[in-house]
Amino acid sequence: MRPKVKFLTDELIKKIINEAIEILCKLGVEINNQNVLSLLSDNGARIEKSRVYFTKDIIKQALKTVPNSFKLYDVNGNETNDFSEDNVHFTPGSAALHVLDYQTKEIRNPSTRDYINYVKVVTQLNNIASQSTALIPNDVHEKISDSYRLYLSLLYCEKPVITGTFTIESFEIMKDFQLVVRGNEKNLKDKPLTVFSCCPTSPLKWSDVTSQNVLDCARYSIPVEFIAMPLSGFIAPVTLTGSLIQHTAETLSGIVISQLANPGTPMLYGGSPAIFDIRYETTPMGAVETMMIDCAYNEIGKYMGFPTQAYISLSDAKQLDAQAGLESGMGATLSALSGINNISGPGMLDFESCISLEKLVMDNEICGMNLRMIEGIEPKEDFPALPIFEELLKENHLLISKHTRKYLKKEHYFPGEVINRANRPRWIAEGKTTLEERAHTEVEKLIQNYEPSSLSDEVKNDLIKLMEKEAKKYGQDKLPIRKP
Amino acid sequence: MDIIFTQISEYLQQGDDEKVFKLTKNAIKLNLNPKDILDNGLIAGMNIIGEQFRKHEIFLPDVLMAAKAMYAGLDQLKPLLASKGISGLGKVVIGTVQGDLHDIGKNLVGIMLKGAGFDVIDLGKDVSAEKFVETAKRENAKLIGMSALLTTTMQTMKKVTELLKKENSEIKTIIGGAPVSKEFANEIGANAYAYDVANAVECVKNLISGVK
Numbered sequence: 001m002r003p004k005v006k007f008l009t010d011e012l013i014k015k016i017i018n019e020a021i022e023i024l025c026k027l028g029v030e031i032n033n034q035n036v037l038s039l040l041s042d043n044g045a046r047i048e049k050s051r052v053y054f055t056k057d058i059i060k061q062a063l064k065t066v067p068n069s070f071k072l073y074d075v076n077g078n079e080t081n082d083f084s085e086d087n088v089h090f091t092p093g094s095a096a097l098h099v100l101d102y103q104t105k106e107i108r109n110p111s112t113r114d115y116i117n118y119v120k121v122v123t124q125l126n127n128i129a130s131q132s133t134a135l136i137p138n139d140v141h142e143k144i145s146d147s148y149r150l151y152l153s154l155l156y157c158e159k160p161v162i163t164g165t166f167t168i169e170s171f172e173i174m175k176d177f178q179l180v181v182r183g184n185e186k187n188l189k190d191k192p193l194t195v196f197s198c199c200p201t202s203p204l205k206w207s208d209v210t211s212q213n214v215l216d217c218a219r220y221s222i223p224v225e226f227i228a229m230p231l232s233g234f235i236a237p238v239t240l241t242g243s244l245i246q247h248t249a250e251t252l253s254g255i256v257i258s259q260l261a262n263p264g265t266p267m268l269y270g271g272s273p274a275i276f277d278i279r280y281e282t283t284p285m286g287a288v289e290t291m292m293i294d295c296a297y298n299e300i301g302k303y304m305g306f307p308t309q310a311y312i313s314l315s316d317a318k319q320l321d322a323q324a325g326l327e328s329g330m331g332a333t334l335s336a337l338s339g340i341n342n343i344s345g346p347g348m349l350d351f352e353s354c355i356s357l358e359k360l361v362m363d364n365e366i367c368g369m370n371l372r373m374i375e376g377i378e379p380k381e382d383f384p385a386l387p388i389f390e391e392l393l394k395e396n397h398l399l400i401s402k403h404t405r406k407y408l409k410k411e412h413y414f415p416g417e418v419i420n421r422a423n424r425p426r427w428i429a430e431g432k433t434t435l436e437e438r439a440h441t442e443v444e445k446l447i448q449n450y451e452p453s454s455l456s457d458e459v460k461n462d463l464i465k466l467m468e469k470e471a472k473k474y475g476q477d478k479l480p481i482r483k484p
Numbered sequence: 485m486d487i488i489f490t491q492i493s494e495y496l497q498q499g500d501d502e503k504v505f506k507l508t509k510n511a512i513k514l515n516l517n518p519k520d521i522l523d524n525g526l527i528a529g530m531n532i533i534g535e536q537f538r539k540h541e542i543f544l545p546d547v548l549m550a551a552k553a554m555y556a557g558l559d560q561l562k563p564l565l566a567s568k569g570i571s572g573l574g575k576v577v578i579g580t581v582q583g584d585l586h587d588i589g590k591n592l593v594g595i596m597l598k599g600a601g602f603d604v605i606d607l608g609k610d611v612s613a614e615k616f617v618e619t620a621k622r623e624n625a626k627l628i629g630m631s632a633l634l635t636t637t638m639q640t641m642k643k644v645t646e647l648l649k650k651e652n653s654e655i656k657t658i659i660g661g662a663p664v665s666k667e668f669a670n671e672i673g674a675n676a677y678a679y680d681v682a683n684a685v686e687c688v689k690n691l692i693s694g695v696k
Contacts, residue, residue, distance in 0.1 A: 397588060400548040408545060417540070425665065425679035
């Protein structure tokens with residue numbers, strides 16, 4: 001049996017959805033993009049200046065065309081993610097402004113070198129299905145800081161990419177990179193390579209950039225994840241139910257734009273809501289209520305038949321300490337038990353503003369344990385039980401029993417060296433290492449063992465040419481590192 | 485003919501006792517030196533397994549399977565080696581100390597020591613200090629390995645080291661188990677303390693090569 005966590009009754013879900021639809025129709029959503037306004041108006045929505053009053057009909061129509069699942073494929077076209085039912089996939093948190101430097105213990109700005117190290121590590125983490133454009137190198141022109149991440153990711157790692165643009169202009173090159181990898185638009189549509197995060201602005205607004213991104217992605221059938229961010233008690237009702245109503249309304253508005261633009265565009269019902277901690281004026285991702293909202297909106301998305309996403313399994317701690325472990329672990333466990341399809345968070349600290357490679361390696365083990373947990377407890381040649389117990393009583397142990405050898409690696413997840421399970425004398429004999437030290441050793445080992453992506457040199461060169469051309473547009477003649 | 489040694493070593497590492505049995509039989513038929521079959525085939529394979537185990541590259545069941553395969557070969561070689569007056573790496577006496585019935589850890593150490601090429605005399609559990617020492621002397625063993633889980637039974641270990649000291653014996657001692665420690669080993673004058681199975685084999689090897 002697959003273990004499951006539930007926070008909402010179907011009855012409450014229905015009420016939340018109905019209330020969200022009421023808000024969309026009666027209070028409307030502010031959308032600051034002419035193309036989107038025209039699209040919605042053409043489909044029967046009432047527009048007053050930049051405020052759009054949705055109709056029940058267009059919402060209903062849009063909900064009908066959302067695919068109930070989709071898959072992601074790596075740069076070579078192999079399937080990696082199946083966003084359907086309660087399948088769980090982990091991906092690193094995204095777009096950190098900072099990196100936690102292991103040597104100095106300082107939080108600092110990341111460079112291209114940091115990004116490449118990150119990609120080299122994430123490539124080899126087995127429990128993390130996709131990469132994300134997890135940090136923003138600050139040694140390139142600001143205008144290419146979004147596309148440059150995708151460029152490095154596609155150059156160095158085969159895994160599909162969870163990403164997004166910071167501007168309207170960047171979409172073009174970020175789409176072109178993908179066309180270079182896949183060859184043509186049809187192949188890209190058939191085998192999605194990326195998911196673009198598109199964020200409404202709470203409360204109930206869409207900016208010019210992000211709503212245009214929704215249209216642009218729809219044009220190429222590039223999957224999107226809607227990331228509504230209501231903050232309970234600040235720019236959303238303080239109650240979790242109230243925040244869920246707002247999250248539902250904001251997400252539904254995105255779905256309508258996307259599905260009207262191109263019915264059938266793949267979508268993750270996502271988000272990054274949080275409570276607002278009025279004591280510090282912060283948005284704790286590690287708060288239990290934040291996690292409850294995440295798990296609950298996932299239930300709402302699933303109720304409507306959509307695959308889901310959430311920013312959960314990350315931490316507000318500023319270093320790799322017990323808080324980092326407990327918040328990430330708790331989030332990963334709750335989200336896995338909820339069946340959130342794309343879980344974004346591993347590697348992140350400091351309210352998702354800082355990545356630590358050591359934490360990413362530790363989180364990979366958290367993910368591994370959770371992926372094992374949701375496989376649940378399934379009998380495997382356990383009935384009738386007498387034969388195995390006869391064997392046990394005869395042999396005094398089952399260490400080399402056929403049953404053990406057959407099921408050991410399926411039944412037990414073996415974490416890497418980061419998780420220490422040696423007895424104390426052995427731990428002492430092996431250097432009394434802290435988790436942080438072991439994680440760092442692992443990071444260094446992974447960077448050392450990295451093998452280049454098997455993407456063809458021809459494609460890599462095309463990516464390089466595209467990126468160089470884009471950089472030149474903004475007066476940057478040379479990229480920090482030209483070749484992998 | 486080295487190829488057959490390599491094959492023995494490789495099948496042993498895979499834990500294939502049937503193949504190791506057949507190959508060892510063939511090697512004996514081919515009149516190869518039993519000592520070479522042992523050293524270059526069986527023990528060579530077990531050494532690789534031991535090293536991989538120590539580095540966490542393989543797990544205990546893999547080691548035990550390899551050990552089982554090792555015995556499939558070793559049992560055929562033993563009479564031949566004995567007739568030529570060749571002994572293995574040496575005899576060791578092991579047991580769980582008096583008053584203690586927890587022998588899982590000790591059994592694992594025994595299996596591994598055999599796998600590493602030692603002649604292991606396992607006295608079982610609830611073994612008195614006198615029995616340890618008498619057996620070791622009678623069998624001309626080089627080492628006594630003692631295991632305990634209960635704190636109440638640790639004193640038997642001390643008694644063994646005292647008896648050996650009294651007799652100026654060269655027999656080495658090694659202890660292991662949850663309640664004991666390196667400090668306790670020092671305190672009672674045991675030659676070594678091992679914190680797990682792989683570590684036990686390593687320590688025994690070091691102690692016995694020191695004896696030679």
